[in-house]
Amino acid sequence: MIIQTTRINRAGGVHYLASHLLDKTDENELIEILAGDRDALHDAQALASARGCRYSVRHLSISPEREMTPMQLSAFLRSVDTEFRIGPDRPRLVVRHIKNGRSHFHLAVAEVDPGTLRVLDCKNDYRRLEDLARRYEVEQGETAQPARAERRRNRAEGFSDTARKRAERVAPSFDRTALRKSFVKGGAAFGAELDRQGLRLAEGEKGAVLVSAASGTFVSAACRATGVKRAEFQKFLQEENPNARHSRNPLRVPEHDRGDGAQHAKALAAPRAPGAARGARQDRATDGNSRAHSRRAAHTGNGAQEPRGKGRSSAASIARTRERLFLHRLTKLDLDDLLRRAMELAASIMVMLAPERDRLAWRIAEAKRTQRQFPPAERIEEQRPTYDLTRRIRP
Incomplete structure (x- = not known):
């Protein structure tokens, strides 16, 4: 038995899942609804929106090796309900597909319980579903499918x-x-x-x-x-x-092209016997190298020319290097920021060395300067009543 599980995102909606489970009659020989209906998916979407969940539906695809009887399917679905504590109140849809003469089943369950508004448990769901599948295979005598670790060991890595x-x-x-x-x-x-x-x-x-x-x-x-x-x-x-045995790769062959113009391997020269004849170009290269060596040996032997760079003083180069380094650092500095920091340092030193009376006066002045000033309130003119109570009194 092979079980695959996916979680349907609430933002994408359940229309694609509903079409895949209920509407693809051209890809399946038979589509049979065993429990629930299309509205169960929309109810799951509404519950996820009300709860504010990221996922709305948990979709399980169940592919047994042999045909499952209604009792076997019911017992396996009950084991899934017990393992994940789904409960009877969650909206669900169970569909049977027949493709190429074989049956497989789809189970779509709401992520949110309508009674408690609790989200369906998803911790280690792949391992737990694999355990349920292996248990079903043992009970029903089916061929045990390899676990994920076994498939990973049998699969060669790195060859896409x-x-x-x-x-x-x-x-x-x-x-x-x-x-x-x-x-x-x-x-x-x-x-x-x-x-x-x-x-x-x-x-x-x-x-x-x-x-x-x-x-x-x-x-x-x-x-x-x-x-x-x-x-x-x-x-x-x-x-x-x-x-x-001591070679990095004992099989050494000439270079080849990978197809994109780049050389994938290095060309290796064929081994030569001692004293064997060489090509004219190699002779010329060897002759030129020997002449260069003889000229250097001659200059060194007669002492007419000193070694290159021997008489130069390194003090000038060191001085020029220090100067370039200083100019480079100077260009990286923010002089305004440096001046501001120096003034702040000088002010803090003056405050520390000043008498107690002066420091108190500076603190009072700073408090007055930073005190919030409120504009003076406008004078409220006295309002005289417009209704005279005495005019209704008769003499």
């Missing part, structure tokens, strides 16, 4: 799908699975598989690489193609070629 497609474009017969199997068998099988695929080993910048035997174009790193680490592949090469 993009790199594989690039390798197949350069070498159409590139088969990584066959390379890995032949690598396990030994050096003879690995070499035969390289010949069959039209590949050869070369020295790259970071170890052995695989190149096309015809064009010398870079195909893949050898360690990645075989699914092992670089040190392990290097050890394999040293065991297959004991004479080159």
